[in-house]
Amino acid sequence: IDMYVEGMFDLNELLMTYEIQPADKKEQHFANMMDKTESRYFSVFEKVLKDHGKDFLVGNQLSRADVQLLEIILMIEEWKPEMFAKFPLLQ
Template sequence: MVEIDGMKLVQTRAIANYIATKYNLYGKDLKERALIDMYVEGMFDLNELLKSCVFQPADKKEQHFTNMMDKTENRYFPVFEKVLKEHGKDFLVGNQLSRADVQLLEIILMAEEFKPDILAKFPLLQSFKARISNIPTIKKFLQPGSQRKPPTQEEDVSKMLKIFHS
């Protein structure tokens, strides 16, 4: 839950859309918003795949990891590399930072936590990561000790599951 502007908002997408609109990160028109939504929904799919890795049983973990990296490198990242190439701008949509750019940076950082050289075949994603990471407010947020959460540790999974199954 987020309390903002006298409201209590729940649901990640509703919160993200509200904040993106409030801070001009949600495109200049309906067409840009549709593209932002489309890209973000694809990133949420990849996000769920990456986050689910720690929840896999030990005997399925290696197979899940292989599948996850295959989809990241051969399905998702090629799409975003192509979007950046075809758009020909510094951002995924339009000529300014959007919610989609922030989300893509987070997905890249998550994927690199699993495989540090995952961007080796994606020069435009490499440039994108460097460019977006150097925006002053984002750069500050990415510094050690920031609020960006590390990936869930395996020992934390059993603690979380006990909460729901007690």
């Protein structure tokens, strides 16, 4: 659980800094954060859920990792909902 939460903290830090980027850097930062979200994080969480065969990242009940992932999913859903077409288990 801790490993997943730490990874999500890293992703959350990347996402939260978007709003404070200078105007001339926002577009580049947005593209970078969406690329990293898709390739480094969501692809891993999708695989974990598929391999685990359950609705939870770890075990058979809701954990902090699941709640943290939901928070990130809701943020990404606001910015780029089409990303979830590639990750059906994260929908």
